[in-house]
Amino acid sequence: MNISYIILIPMIPLAVFLLLGIFNQKIKPSISGYVGVLGLLASAILSLYAAYQYFFIDGKVDGVYQTFVDKTVWMNFTETLHIDMGILIDPISVMMLVVVSVVSLMVHVYSRGYMKGDDGYTKFFAFLSLFTFSMYGLVLATNLFQIYIFWELVGVSSYLLIGYYYTKPSAVAAAKKAFIVTRFADLGFLIGILIMGYYTGTFDFETLNNPEGSAILNWASTSFMGLSVITWGLLLIFIGGAGKSAMLPFHIWLPDAMEGPTPVSALIHAATMVVAGIYLVARLFPMFYFVENGFALNIVAYVGAISSLFAAIIAITQTDIKRVLAFSTMSQLGYMMLALGVSGYDGHEGIGYMASMFHLFTHAMFKALLFLGAGSVIHAVHSNYLKDMGGLRKYMPITNMTFLIAALAIAGMPPFAGFWSKDEILVAAFEHHKLIYYIGVFVAGLTAFYMFRIYFGIFWGKEKEYEHKPKESPLSMTFPLMVLALLSVIGGFIPFSEFVTADKSGFEAHLNYPLAAIAVSVGLVGIILAWVFYKKENNLADKWAKAFGPFYKWTSDKFYFDEIYLFITKKILFKRVSAPIAWFDKKVVDGTMEVIGNKTVLTSKKIKGLQSGKVQDYAFAFVGGTVILALVFIYLWTN
Amino acid sequence: MIEGISIYEILTLTTILFFIGVYGFITRKNLISILISVELILNASVVNFVVINKYLYPDILQGVFVSIFIIAVAAAETALAVSIIINLYRQINSVEVKDTEVMKY
Numbered sequence: 001m002n003i004s005y006i007i008l009i010p011m012i013p014l015a016v017f018l019l020l021g022i023f024n025q026k027i028k029p030s031i032s033g034y035v036g037v038l039g040l041l042a043s044a045i046l047s048l049y050a051a052y053q054y055f056f057i058d059g060k061v062d063g064v065y066q067t068f069v070d071k072t073v074w075m076n077f078t079e080t081l082h083i084d085m086g087i088l089i090d091p092i093s094v095m096m097l098v099v100v101s102v103v104s105l106m107v108h109v110y111s112r113g114y115m116k117g118d119d120g121y122t123k124f125f126a127f128l129s130l131f132t133f134s135m136y137g138l139v140l141a142t143n144l145f146q147i148y149i150f151w152e153l154v155g156v157s158s159y160l161l162i163g164y165y166y167t168k169p170s171a172v173a174a175a176k177k178a179f180i181v182t183r184f185a186d187l188g189f190l191i192g193i194l195i196m197g198y199y200t201g202t203f204d205f206e207t208l209n210n211p212e213g214s215a216i217l218n219w220a221s222t223s224f225m226g227l228s229v230i231t232w233g234l235l236l237i238f239i240g241g242a243g244k245s246a247m248l249p250f251h252i253w254l255p256d257a258m259e260g261p262t263p264v265s266a267l268i269h270a271a272t273m274v275v276a277g278i279y280l281v282a283r284l285f286p287m288f289y290f291v292e293n294g295f296a297l298n299i300v301a302y303v304g305a306i307s308s309l310f311a312a313i314i315a316i317t318q319t320d321i322k323r324v325l326a327f328s329t330m331s332q333l334g335y336m337m338l339a340l341g342v343s344g345y346d347g348h349e350g351i352g353y354m355a356s357m358f359h360l361f362t363h364a365m366f367k368a369l370l371f372l373g374a375g376s377v378i379h380a381v382h383s384n385y386l387k388d389m390g391g392l393r394k395y396m397p398i399t400n401m402t403f404l405i406a407a408l409a410i411a412g413m414p415p416f417a418g419f420w421s422k423d424e425i426l427v428a429a430f431e432h433h434k435l436i437y438y439i440g441v442f443v444a445g446l447t448a449f450y451m452f453r454i455y456f457g458i459f460w461g462k463e464k465e466y467e468h469k470p471k472e473s474p475l476s477m478t479f480p481l482m483v484l485a486l487l488s489v490i491g492g493f494i495p496f497s498e499f500v501t502a503d504k505s506g507f508e509a510h511l512n513y514p515l516a517a518i519a520v521s522v523g524l525v526g527i528i529l530a531w532v533f534y535k536k537e538n539n540l541a542d543k544w545a546k547a548f549g550p551f552y553k554w555t556s557d558k559f560y561f562d563e564i565y566l567f568i569t570k571k572i573l574f575k576r577v578s579a580p581i582a583w584f585d586k587k588v589v590d591g592t593m594e595v596i597g598n599k600t601v602l603t604s605k606k607i608k609g610l611q612s613g614k615v616q617d618y619a620f621a622f623v624g625g626t627v628i629l630a631l632v633f634i635y636l637w638t639n
Numbered sequence: 640m641i642e643g644i645s646i647y648e649i650l651t652l653t654t655i656l657f658f659i660g661v662y663g664f665i666t667r668k669n670l671i672s673i674l675i676s677v678e679l680i681l682n683a684s685v686v687n688f689v690v691i692n693k694y695l696y697p698d699i700l701q702g703v704f705v706s707i708f709i710i711a712v713a714a715a716e717t718a719l720a721v722s723i724i725i726n727l728y729r730q731i732n733s734v735e736v737k738d739t740e741v742m743k744y
Contacts, residue, residue, distance in 0.1 A: 616673070616736065620665040 001058035003068050006050055006087050009097065010136035012043045013129040020126035029121040033112040036125035040108045040132065044101035054094045055499050065091050065504040067206060071142050080201045087140040088205060091500040092282055092357055096139040096275075099364045102487070103271040104132045106480035110372050111263040113476030114379060124164060128267070131157035135272045139279070143203040144193045144237075147280065151189070151244070154273050155182050161268060162260040174256035181253040185243020192236030199229050209286040211345075219291040227292065234288055234296040238281060238303075245277025246330045247307045247337060252561050254330055258322040258384075262375030265322060270329055270371050271364035278336045278360055285353055285502055289345050301341020305439045308334025310559070312446035316453065317545075317556040320384045321374050324454050325367070328410065331443060332363050338440065339425040342432040343502060350502030351509065352432065355424030358496040362417035365491050366409040369484035370451075373403035376477055377458055380470035386454065391463035395470045398478045400459045402485040407455045409488040411448035411523045419520070420492030426519050427512045444519050448526030456534035646694040653690070657683035670724050670734045674717065681713045 016039035020032050027035070059065050071086020108128060115124050134153035141147035156179075163175030197203055199222060200215040208215045219230040241247075246254040257269055268274070281288060281300055288297045308331045315327035336356045343352025376399045381389055393400040409416035412423070422444060429437040472478065497509035533544075545552045554560070641649075660683060663676030685706040692702025728734055 614736070616665050616667075619661070623661050623665065 001053065001066075001068055001089075003050075003070055003087065003089050005046060006089065006140070007070075009043050009046050009050070009101075010133050010140065012039050012046075013133040013136065015039070017126050017129040017133060020122050020129065024122040024126060027122055032122035032125050036129055037105070037108045037112065039129060040101070040105045043132070043136070044105045047097040047101035050089070051094050051098050054089060055091075059091075059094075063505055065499075065506075067504075069142055069206065078201070080207075081197055081203065083145040083203060084142050085146055086142045088142040089140075091504060092279065093139050095357060095361060095500055096279060097136070099275075099361055100132065100135050100139060100272050103364050103368045103484075104128070104135075104267055106368065106372070106484055107263045107267040110266075110375070110477050110480040111261075113474045114263055114375055115261065120164065124161075124261070127157060127160045127164070128263075131161060131268065131273075135276075138276055141205075143205055144196060144208075145203050147283070148186075148189065148193055151186065151240070151276065154276060155179060155186070155244075158182075158257075158268050158273055161264040162257045164260055164264065168259065171259040174253075174259040178253035178257045181250055182243045185240050185250050188236040189240020189243070192233045192238075192240065195229060195233035195236065199233070205283060209284065211286055211290060216287060216290045227295065230287070231292045231296050234284065234291060235299060237284065238277075238288075238296060238300055241277030241280040242303060243277070244280075245274050245333045245337065247277070247303050247334065248310060249561070251307065251311065251330050252565060255318075255323045255326045255558070258320070258326050262322070262371060262378060265325070266368045266371030266375065269326060270367035274329060274333055275336070275360050275364070278333065278340065278356065281337070281340050282353065282357060285340065285343070286345065288340075289343070289502075297341050297343075299341075301338045301433065301436055304334045304337025304339075304341055305436045306334070307331070308338060308443050309439050309446075310334075312443045312450065314558050315450040316446065317552060319386050319556075321377070321386060321389075321454050321458065322371070322384055324450060325370055325374060328370075328447065328450065329367055331447060332359070332367065332410070335422070335425055335440065335443070336360055336363070338436055339428055342429050342436060344432070345502050347501075347503065347505065348507050348509075350507075351424060351497070352428035353502040354497045354500055354509065355421060355428050357500045359418075359421035359425055361494075361496070362409070362421045362488070362491045365484055366406040366416075366418055366488040369402060369406040369481060369488055370410065372477070372481055372484065373399050373406060376473045376481065377403075379473055379477070381466060386457045388464055389458045390461040391459070392470060393459040396459075396472045398472055398481060402478075402481040403455060403459065405485045405488055407451040410451050411527060412444055412519055413523060413527075414516075414520065415489070415492060417488050417491035419516075421496075423511065423516045423519055424497075424509060427515055430512075430515055441519060441522055445522040445526040448523040449530050452527045452530030453534050456530060460535055640693055640697065646690060649690045650687070653683045653686045656686070668736050670727070670736060670739075673736070674720050674724070677720075678713065678717065681709060685709050 016036055020027060020035060024032075053059075054065075068089040069086060071084040071088075073082050074085040075083040077083075108125070111124065111128065115121055118124065131154065134150050134157050137150035138147055138154055141150060159175050159179040162178050163172050165171040193203070196208070200208060202208060202215070207213055210216065215230070219228045222229045224232055239250075243250040254269060254274070258265055260268075288294065288300065311327040311330035311334060315324050315331065318324045318327060336359050339352045339356035339359065341352070343354075343356065344350055345353075376396065377389065377392060378384055380392070380396060380399075383389070405416065409418035412419045414420075426437060426440050426444070429440050495509070498506045501507060557563075657680055660676045660679030660681075663679060664673055667673050667676060688702040688706040688709070692700070696702075724734055727739065731738055733739075
């Protein structure tokens with residue numbers, strides 16, 4: 001398969017970024033939007049062509065999808081250990097190319113309408129392109145180090161985009177928070193990469209993931225604290241993934257990141273960057289599965305399940321619609337993680353892996369749609385809060401329909417996309433791990449409930465007093481909504497298990513009717529409850545909130561995670577750890593330097609009288625010196 | 640060559656003259672006196688050139704030429720120094736060294 005053109009896919013957005021970034025004062029906003037969209041369109045067409053070529057023409061050999069790699073050595077350390085730069089084509093990377101391209105293209109188109117009249121219009125498109133470039137690079141990475149490089153690039157683009165409204169203090173704080181929290185997680189990631197490199201002697205995914213390779217066969221060679229070092233490496237790498245994918249306890253940045261413009265949330269915090277953690281685990285899946293009999297994979301499953309439940313509970317009580325969507329994203333990411341965690345490897349056993357990737361795919365579509373729909377609503381009513389919305393279905397028919405489709409998809413109603421992928425996840429959990437399955441089903445119900453809570457809250461319920469009549473957004477914004485809605489409807493019918501599986505060979509996935517029925521009925525219960533609570537104006541919701549009392553307060557304050565972090569950092573780290581170190585630095589290290597400096601100054605004060613500017617004194621010194629030298633020469637040298 | 644006087648006497652004379660000049664340069668408080676002292680130093684060295692030329696290499700004239708050259712340079716230099724001193728006097732109404740300590744730290 002000829003993959004030489006694939007390098008163009010990340011390079012086009014990079015070129016767009018450079019163009020818009022360098023000439024951002026010279027290019028008119030009207031042009032820069034088109035430049036951004038056209039660049040992305042080219043990338044998207046290439047991505048779709050690559051997917052077509054890979055999945056339907058050249059990818060399969062003897063029923064197994066091949067891995068194509070094109071790389072050059074970038075840094076050499078030893079014979080086996082070197083950092084390459086290149087592209088790796090296999091089912092998940094091609095699938096991710098499609099996801100990133102489609103969502104990014106839609107977000108670019110949408111941004112042309114949403115950001116109209118903004119001062120930094122061109123800058124915004126430059127940042128979007130930079131982000132897209134980084135994400136492509138991350139997806140195509142051939143080894144751990146390359147993925148790490150692009151991982152950080154994604155982080156910095158996300159920082160730029162979250163902090164886009166840099167005049168708002170809250171946006172700046174959110175950008176910093178996102179950057180710092182993920183940086184903490186990335187520290188673990190980096191240590192994990194170094195451990196991997198040291199003990200396996202390679203960074204290459206192919207070598208690491210080969211089930212017959214030395215990395216997987218020799219995992220027991222060195223152990224540390226009762227676990228294999230390779231397991232430690234995997235766990236540390238997973239910490240990095242958990243940071244980007246907002247798993248507990250690194251989730252605190254995601255809700256705050258909603259301070260950025262809505263298209264950014266749709267692109268980064270729904271479809272692309274936050275799934276980087278899932279993608280990373282999927283990339284290293286054979287290692288997670290085989291090393292130490294999947295110890296690290298169990299951790300992944302539990303973290304995913306707990307995060308999923310936790311986020312779903314919090315989402316019920318949030319009043320800012322974007323924050324509800326943020327917690328919903330976290331919950332769905334938890335789903336993907338737990339699906340990976342309960343997955344096997346061969347054939348149908350690998351259903352969890354397949355389901356995770358499938359859910360990643362469908363979730364990207366409908367969650368981006370939800371975010372863009374929310375953006376459309378915010379655009380119309382100029383507020384993020386549920387209390388300022390209601391009865392919008394009359395004014396915004398297209399947004400209403402597309403939002404409803406996305407909400408049905410995420411609630412897992414057939415025949416929408418979310419139903420198929422969520423069902424596969426629940427099947428995988430049911431086959432491997434009952435407890436996680438129950439959590440998953442419960443979360444499915446919660447998901448339906450909170451999605452329809454905001455849906456009814458926005459589009460139904462009592463009409464609020466609007467300053468000026470909300471109207472439907474322009475076509476540039478509704479067109480992406482319609483495209484994504486279409487994808488959310490038909491996305492589930494893609495026979496995903498034929499294309500993306502753990503062992504790359506494909507299998508037949510069947511709908512498991514009893515489990516599907518359970519999931520759907522739970523979802524329906526959630527929707528009906530939401531209907532009862534929020535369809536009409538009533539005080540049921542308030543009553544229930546009162547009934548739950550302290551628990552309600554806890555959830556609406558997000559279980560005080562932020563406060564705990566602040567307490568730990570401010571009271572313990574700053575006071576107990578940093579303050580003594582700072583004192584040592586100030587007093588001892590700086591003190592030493594200051595003493596040296598002060599002594600120098602004092603000495604110079606004392607001896608500066610020598611430089612009097614009196615030529616006569618100089619002459620005297622000169623002559624005196626000469627005379628003394630002469631005497632020395634005459635009486636000591638000549639004997 | 641002067642009959643009955645060896646090179647040592649004359650060199651002694653010029654050495655004394657030279658050091659009188661140096662002493663004056665170092666100790667005088669008046670710029671004109673310092674200038675005169677510089678002249679003394681130069682003249683001592685001129686005499687040295689001539690004498691050494693005469694006593695050691697009687698058949699060439701290089702020392703003499705150098706001495707004439709030095710006299711010319713000294714004249715120019717004196718003219719310069721005097722003009723500087725006059726300008727200084729116009730500025731600060733004094734030709735004393737202690738009043739010219741503007742370059743101090």
